[in-house]
Amino acid sequence: MSKNVREPVAAQPGDTAAVAPGAPVRLRIAPVVLAGGAGTRLWPLSREHFPKQLIDLVGKDSLLQSTLLRMQGFSAGHEIEPSAIIVCGDEHRFITSEQLQASGMQGRLVVEPVRRNTAPALTLAASLALADGQDAILVVMPADHAIPDTCAFHQALSIAAAHASEGAIVTLGVPPTRPDTGYGYIKLGEMLPDGVRRMERFVEKPAIELAAQYVASGNYWWNSGIFVVRATVWMQAIEALHPAIHEMCVASVAEGKQEGQFFRPASRQFFLSPSDSIDYAVMERLDNPASPCRGVVVPLEAGWSDLGSWDAVWDAMDKDAEGNAGRGRVVFEGAHSSYVHSDGRLVACVGTSNIVVVETADAVLVVDRSHVQDVKDVVARMKILHAPEADTHRKVRRPWGFYDSIEHGDRFQVKRIVVQPGARLSLQLHHHRAEHWVVVSGTAMVTRGEEQFLLSENQSTFIPLGVLHRLENPGKLPLEIIEIQSGGYLGEDDIVRVDDTYGRCPGPQT
Known part of the structure; x- marks a missing residue:
């Protein structure tokens, strides 16, 4: 094991001293950024070797940089860890480091040997956060969200941190503004103070009819994918509910090495970890009798979007009087509700309605906004055909x-x-x-x-x-x-x- 990383201290299930409810505990806040995705629904701008979190989709900063900068000024009465833990893939480590330096933020880069989804990624981060023997409240954020109202985001995090300090696993839920099949949903339970709700269950992306029923009922919020949890609580939960992930990730960190600015978990152990999401591995199992903790949902009303499709990008952009949004060399004439991105060439849309056009040096996408979720299927077909444009830019x-x-x-x-x-x-x-x-x-x-x-x-x-x-x-x-x-x-x-x-x-x- 690297001399810079001590073996993580993971609380054991039943160790209630670490998570007993009561007065809020003053713990350090440790931001965790999960930056290992591919973002195929945002092709051709987002590709396997340069995914959406590294792109400036809606502002001057990349989504990764915006995620890091979003934590500036937040404390909620806790000490903030100056270095965020950023979990990324091996192929993205250098550009992630470059963007971290350009943002002026500090970070510890954890390089996954292989993709194993978000639950192992968070377990690596929690293990490292506990490596100094002290607990921390982890603010776990995907690196590909847009949240324009930072003040409202901090208010939600303050409430979430208070509940997390008492032993809850907290997720930020977004009150839905429309039925949307691109998001997962959370069914709400009983009301708690501060507008917080018990988490009853997670629901995967539904069909449009079911999504409309969820929104009409008022009992379902969108799942933002942002979690706030004590490191010890997460380690308890993952050990109790998915012990194979816990075992392999703890062993991978214990045998890992610091190589310059990158921490490399041991490959052999991490390869043996099951691949699973935070939602499936833990959140959907919190009603299990074996679960050592509970789940609560804090409302997030800050203009959140996960930018998971070109329609979501259009929705997050400023628009003209006809509902058009564009970036780069773009001209609209008689067009309505369209989005155009140009990386270089002039793109003119005349008399179009509800379309997306994305131009890059080696590929052009034209898609009806009602079919943007299908872009990932086009990318899958290109991979079968071994088209290099599926993975790499020119x-x-x-x-x-x-x-x-x-x-x-x-x-x-x-x-x-x-x-x-x-x-x-x-x-x-x-x-x-x-x-x-x-x-x-x-x-x-x-x-x-x-x-x-x-x-x-x-x-x-x-x-x-x-x-x-x-x-x-x-x-x-x-x-x-x-x-x-x-x-x-x-x-x-x-x-x-x-x-x-x-x-x-x-x-x-x-």
Whole structure:
């Protein structure tokens, strides 16, 4: 186990001293951000290797950054842990770290070896929160929500923290404004003080007729997916209700390692953890006699949306007099209730109604707003066909910067490569391609076999097939080059990596 992480202290079921009701307990607040999703319903902007939480869908900040910044100014009389725990996937760790630094927030990045849904992710976070032997109130937030009214959000969290400190698992429920099949629902139980309700049961996304009945009854709220719970209480609940997740996640943290800014749970143990959501693993089982705690629901009336579809994005945007919303180079003429996103090209909508148009460098989506939930089915079909657009953008981000594949043919490919100051690519070679590099701006340090030399603007070099090489930026400004690849095979997996600053294993990442 890493010397920086002590074995987590997990309360045992029946250890009522840690969770006995009574006067509120002053505990530190530990924000937990779950940032491991894919967001396929927001294709083509959101993709497997650059999902929606990393995109600025409705503001200048990405959804991940907005989630972190939303906790600023909240205390509810408790000490706030300055570093949020962020659980993310291995493929997103560098861009997550980059966005964390850009937001000015602190965070501990927990890198999941494989996706196992939200219950194991929260169990990893709770185990780490308890690693210093002290309890904490976890504010558990998905990284892909929009909540415009931060003040109302903090008020709901204050009420939730009070109940959580007394041993409840609290979820924030959103009073519904319309029947919606894109959200799960919570059936409400008896009324408690402060407008809080007992949680009776969770209901998965219903058909539209049933959703309308739920809304009309007034006894169902939308499930926001935001939870507030003491770390010890969560560990009690997951051990009692889903012991296999508890066992594997605790073991994974205990054998985990700190690698620079990333905490890596042990892969072998985490692979053995069942995959399950917080809702299924715990919340739907709280009425089980084995459950060591209760569930309550606090109302959240802050303009919440989980931005799970393009219709939800449209709903969260400012609109013109005809109900249209757009981002980028967009023109509406005689259009109504439409949403358009342009990443580059001018998009004009004339006489359209209730549609979504999303333009990116390599794909265009046109969908009726009543069918936005079906976008995920299109992505699933593209994956079956092995279409690269299902998973990756033309512009691919790397820890050293990014590359953009601007043209390709049978035996050539042209890339624009941007390397950040002080960054460098791995030392590598290719078996099937040669490369020409032309410096557009900045200064390049080139390693080619036994040689090492500098190139400046308008200078170029050639990297023969099979020769070890590396590109780095020794300057203080971004380095931009044009790379022309030629050969019989130009796939990203034609890389033999010999050395890498970022600790990446050999594979399809330069």
